[in-house]
Structure formats: C-alpha cells, structure tokens
Amino acid sequence: MTTAIPANARRYGIVDAGFIERLRAFAGERVITATAVLEQHGRDESYHPGHAPDAVIRVASTEEVSATLQLCSQHCIPVVPYGAGTSLEGHIAAVHGGVCIDLSTMDQVLHIRAPDLDASVQPGVSREALNRQLRDTGLFFPIDPGANATLGGMAATRASGTNAVRYGTMRENVLALTVVLPSGNVIRTGTRARKSSSGYDLTRLFVGSEGTLGVITELTVRLYGVPETISAAVVPFADVPGAVQAVIEVMQLGIPVSRIEFLDELMMQAINRYSKRTFPQRPTLFLEFGGMPAAVAEQVAAVRGICAEHGGADFQWASDAAERAQLWDARHKAAYAAMALRPGARNWATDVCVPISRLAECIALAREDAAKAPFPTMVVGHVGDGNFHLPMLVDGDAPAEVVAARALNDQVVRRALAMDGTCSGEHGIGLGKMEFLLAEHGSEAIGVMRAIKHALDPLCIMNPGKMFA
C-alpha cells in the first residue's frame, strides 16, 4: 500500500488499512487500491516517470471531495486531484504518495444558459463532451488543448490551445469556480457577471494553481456563438521564416483570425502519416476565420495578401464543417502523431511563449539548436500568441538522449525568458519546470507564491512536490 514514498516525505501520514476504511465509509467500492489503477493514476502523457498514489477515490460530489480532504487534513495525507491524466509536466505524479481524487466521474453538464452565454459543469466534463452537449444550441466552448482533457484539469493548468488567439485561455473563460479547500471547507469564487471589481480575484488564483491550493468541483465557463460563417485553410510556405513572419504581420495588423497555427515540415510529415492526410510536407499554417460573411471575406483577403508576400500562396480550403473538423482533428492529434514517428519514444514537448516580435528569432534559434540533437524534433505552435512547442522524441532509456533533451529544453526556455517570455505558455510547471519558475519570476515573487500556498494549505497536503521545489 505504501508504495515508494520518498524518505523526505515521512512527515506525511500513512495511508493504512484504517484510513482506507474511513474513505470506504462514504465512498465504498469507489476507493481503489488495485496496483494497475494506482499506476495508471500516477502517470500523465509526459516524459516524466510515474509515481503511483496509495489509493484512488472516484468521487461523486463536492461533499465527497470535502469529506476526503477533511480526512486527509486530519491525517496529513497528500492529495492529488486527477481529471483525464493528460497533463504534460508530471502534474499528477504522486511523488509523496497519498490519495488521488479522481474527478472524471463527476462529469455532468449542470446548466447551459444560452441567453447568458455561459454553462456550469462538473470538473470531469471533457471539452469534447461539453461541445457535444452544446451542439444544438448554436454555441460552443473554444478552449481546446490537443488532448480531450477535463475542464477541471484545464482550469487547474490554465490551459489554452488553437482558439486562444481569438477567445483567450482558461484565464479569460472561467467565470466562477466551486473549490474545496484543504480543510474541507467549500468556497465559490466569482459570479456569473462578466466583470467584477469585488475583492481579490480568487478565480484567477485557482486557475493555474495545479491542484496545489484546493480541488475544483464545479466551473462556470463562458460560451460563444458559433460564427455565422467559418472558413479554414492550410497554407504551405517556402520556408519557416516566411510562415512565421506572415503570422507576426497578421497579429500586428490586428486581423481577428480565429486560429493561426504553425507546423514545420517534419510535423506535417508526422500528421500525414498518423492522420492519413496528404498535406504538402512544408512549413505550414493552419488558419481559421469566423464571423459575419463580409467580415470573413475581408479577413481572408487580407491574410491571403500577407501570406503571398512571404511565400505562402497555395491555400487549400476546407470546404465544409466535416472537412474543417478533420483538419482540426489532425492538428489536435499532433502530439500523438509526433510520438508515432518514433515508437517507444517519449514526447518532451517544451512550451515557451514570447512577445510576438521575438517569435521568428526564437523559433529559428530553437531549430538551430535542435538540429544538433540526437533525436527527432519538430516545431508546432499557437504562434498567434507567440507560443510554440518543440516536441523532442526522446528514448527515455538512453541516458545520453535524456541529458541532451534536458540541455535543449533548458536552452529554449532560458532564451524565451531572456526575451521577456514565459517558460510555459499552456502546459504548466508540474514537476518539470520548477527551476524555470524561479528563473522566470525571481525569488521574491516565488516567496509571495509560497506565502499564499502556506496560507491556504498550511499542512502542504495539496499536490505536494509540484510547482515549488
């Protein structure tokens, strides 16, 4: 039961048979200690090694989360909230053991309020499930990380995706949260008002807190009308600088594109192979335009002109909704496509975001560095936001590769920080970027974050060992 708790964690209580019985008193068979389940719950989709928790509880309600946290507080047991397990920086590894709170079965869409353009959902609702339920309303929820993550997990990591350039990230699209604090007390942050100057912005504090401050058990999110007209296109470019420069000009001119994604030649090859497509294997932009018909036509004309000036002329249009869905499905599966290029390898994604004027230089230098790496790499990104990934397909059993990957990641991140960018555009800190958190914010700001952590979670039971070293 007490698998692999590191020596420095002995200050935590032990999940023993008595403790399991207390959980089972209210959750019965939904408290699980089978090894396979524990291992599956301690490992995300990243290169980080897994750490199994000592128990998994599949919770059914805010009340059960509260009861679990009360017990864990009383016994000083670590708690790791779990959604779909799709995080990319080891967020759910139970490095100090403890209890994994699996929220994936709290998966009800509670209210869709079309006139107010908002919805309230349980945290286990996935982005695809929410959009399926919205299908007949004419509305949609835009935030779309590649994986079909849960909304609770997306809020916890401040996720974004391809639509962020137009619609913002989870930061802009969560109106209110229900959060269970480590004590078991339940709070609601925010209201359904679009804006507010009422008190500290607790919603934004919990969005991106990676399960280190509390457990999100309900979210109210913003919805948007599906645009009257939508056009999507794939545009190959002669070279990478041309494609990136086109993006920079589109953004600087303020053309309200819905999506503007860059993929380099190897990424296109991976997508063609994985999603059975026949796109030109050249540096490419995936574009989407949405709005009223004349506005879309105007945007398309403007972007066509900019692309042509930078060597991107051969627009391939997705003619209908089904074709558009296929196109974006291929883009969303980019990470899986990359991994399929080198079976058995792990995908170390990287995830920097820089001011747009530095993007071309940042990508060019990353590609120069990557050319020397002993493993395949590619570039894919939400370039309209200045955010890109350099997926590294690393053989985790080859120490030289791991060392080289760490060095390359380090180089890419430190360069982004020097450009006044961030070490993580959308994946978060987790286990993987704790040293960069310090490099980015400085020790005084980290001191403020730690003070907040200590104030809200004095026993440090919430997802310990993450974000802060």
Added chain:
Amino acid sequence: MTTAIPANARRYGIVDAGFIERLRAFAGERVITATAVLEQHGRDESYHPGHAPDAVIRVASTEEVSATLQLCSQHCIPVVPYGAGTSLEGHIAAVHGGVCIDLSTMDQVLHIRAPDLDASVQPGVSREALNRQLRDTGLFFPIDPGANATLGGMAATRASGTNAVRYGTMRENVLALTVVLPSGNVIRTGTRARKSSSGYDLTRLFVGSEGTLGVITELTVRLYGVPETISAAVVPFADVPGAVQAVIEVMQLGIPVSRIEFLDELMMQAINRYSKRTFPQRPTLFLEFGGMPAAVAEQVAAVRGICAEHGGADFQWASDAAERAQLWDARHKAAYAAMALRPGARNWATDVCVPISRLAECIALAREDAAKAPFPTMVVGHVGDGNFHLPMLVDGDAPAEVVAARALNDQVVRRALAMDGTCSGEHGIGLGKMEFLLAEHGSEAIGVMRAIKHALDPLCIMNPGKMFA
C-alpha cells in the same frame, strides 16, 4: 500632525516629527504635511467623507516607494497609495491616518513597443496621457473609466469603462506589474508573453487589490491597433425596456460592437446641459463599431435591424473623428454632468453587474425603486457587460436622504447578487461595499482573501480599513 486617528487604530505607530525626518532624508520637500494637501489626498470623488493622512510623500521611483514601505513597516505606519484621487468608494480615505504615497508624479511612459502591441508605464500615467503619446503609432489603450484616472489606480481597482465589452477590463489588459510589497521588497509579476501557465497568477491578484497588498510602481499593458474604420451613433428609443432589450440581443448574437452604452432620459438631459448638446432626451444607446470596412458595415446593418425592432430607429451618426471624440467625451463626463444637475449634492453612483439575461429586469426594478427616492436618480451603464450605475444625487447634509440612499443602494445590490451578479462591476469595494463583499462571496471565501492579506501584509499597514471590515 496626528489628525483624527480613530481609537481602534492605536496599534499603529505615530507619524511624528522624527518619522517625517526619516522620509525627508530621501524625499526632501516632496514630503508634505500642509493641511490643504493632506485633506485633498484623503478624499476621492465619492459620497464618502474624507480622512486626511498624516503625511503625503510624492515619490519619484520604485526605490523611493520601497524605502517608504520599509520605514512604514518598521514603525507600523499605515500606507495609502494615491493616483488621481478619482476613486468612487472611499478607497483613498486614510481612515487610520498614516502616509499617503502619491504616485502621480511617476508619470513617464517608459516603453512603447508597437510591434508587440504593449507599453510599459509608470503608475501615475493617466489613460488620456498614454493615449496622447500613442497618437502617432496607430495604437491605443482602450480602458476608459469616466475620470482621467491613473493606470496604477485603474489596475488597483480593476477598472473598465465603455470599451470593456470589446476589449475587456484591466484584468485582461495588464500583462505585468512591478509591485513593492509592504516589506519594501520589489517583485515583478508576469512577463510580456500574451499567455502563461507559469505559477500563481500574481498579476491578477494585485489587479483589483485596492492597495491592500502592495504598491504598483510599473505596469505593462496591452495596446490595440486603431480600427481601420470606426462609426459611432446615438440612437434614442421609445422606452427603457426597448433599449435594454436591443442591447441584450446584440450581445446574444455575438455582434462584436466596440461600445454599447445605455443612458436614460434624465441622464441625457444632464449631458445635454453639461456638455452643451442637443440629443433627444429619451432612453438612448451610444454605439461604436470598429474594424475593417465591410465588417463594420455588416455590424451596423445588423444592429440597426435589432434596434428598429425595439423602437430605436433614428440613428444620429458621428461623421468624423472629432465628432466621435465629442460624443464620447460627453459620455465620459456623465458623472460630472449628473452632479451638475443638483449643485452641492454628492454622487452615490452604485455599480452592479448581472448576467445579461437579467439586465432588463434588474434595470426596471431599480428604476421602480428609485422613483420613490427623495432625490434625483438616473441610469447609465456599460450595458453590454450587464453593468449599470444608478447615480443618486444626495444631499449629504440631509440625514433622511442619506438613509434613503443607503437603502436604495442596498436594494439594488442585493437584487444583483440574487441574480448571480456582483456588487461592483468596476468601482471596487473601498469603504463603501465591505458588507456586500461578504454577502457576495460568503465568509469562507472572505476567509481565503483575509488569509492572503495576512500572508502578504502581516502588519496590516496597506490601506487598512478597506475591503475587509
């Protein structure tokens, strides 16, 4: 020197001659104790009585703010940050005395980075001053409370204004802050990246913290390209419900208007008189559309159709930039226009924000309640966000009026909360809404806010007596 420190504040240190000398050691004549200056710095534009600080220091740099806070921490002296003094809930009243840090002379625009659509400014830069400096760049900063507030003050109160419906509030438009903590330590929150998943969102924590956690000494804000085409119009309606319903439909259809403001008949009368205009004195929308030419034409046609269905047909267009500027100047001066209707009266503004589906009902009931009040009231608001004000022109020397105003404000706020709205859309809590902060968030959430406050400001020297009772 020690003016009117309430009895319950005796735990704070005294601003005596020795303390003043220590401030003067680095700030010289910029430390002021003249009564007129103290009184002017303790009073904002609201109905709240002023409380003069014991000293004002006109700071010149982050270093001076740090030195001031170190001294105040050592001697446990209250600190009130001051920008333009235009707040509306008594935010700057020095209810426990102490030192007012006047940041208005830290008024330099430090960097305008047009390619990145951002600028870094000192906190004393006003919104109008920033936009004057941006004039030749083709860019603008959209957040526009009525008053010509400073950007530091606007961040501290999470301000918004007429453009929020399209561009968001200070919450969405501050990228990074330099903040001096109560200890005197200096942190930077955020980077110039458009999005980030790196650590707790300290930027959003300080935005809206009303000077209770630290002093903002630099801001990096987002800029936007001035749209290629801009059209503005004034549209009178037959009645209030028609005008509000038109707004609701525009928002529900997702038409990306730049501004959509409601003013009732008395508000129009006040504006006509104060700004020497001849608008029809009927319930009215002020509208603005911006974008590429065809997009604007399309938006205008759609909104015209919606307005016509609800009794708003007679569009009066502002034909050029000068006329548009006049139109919005009249709108921005609405609060001053209201006050001019009843010379000597104070403007108790109210400031609720509700989900858009409840807006018509909320405004109608507020007007019903207001009709019984013993003083003039009107309705004006950023209705696209669900935010409106019910300015009450109250004779502060007539106790019956003050009692009635308090009761009416209470009624409007509690109704907004019952509709899952907020007690403050953009003015903040200050002295005026502390009880509503509790009603809105509940004691557990307030406990979290207090825990954060205590963690960052253990001596409680930062703007004490505000936000939390």
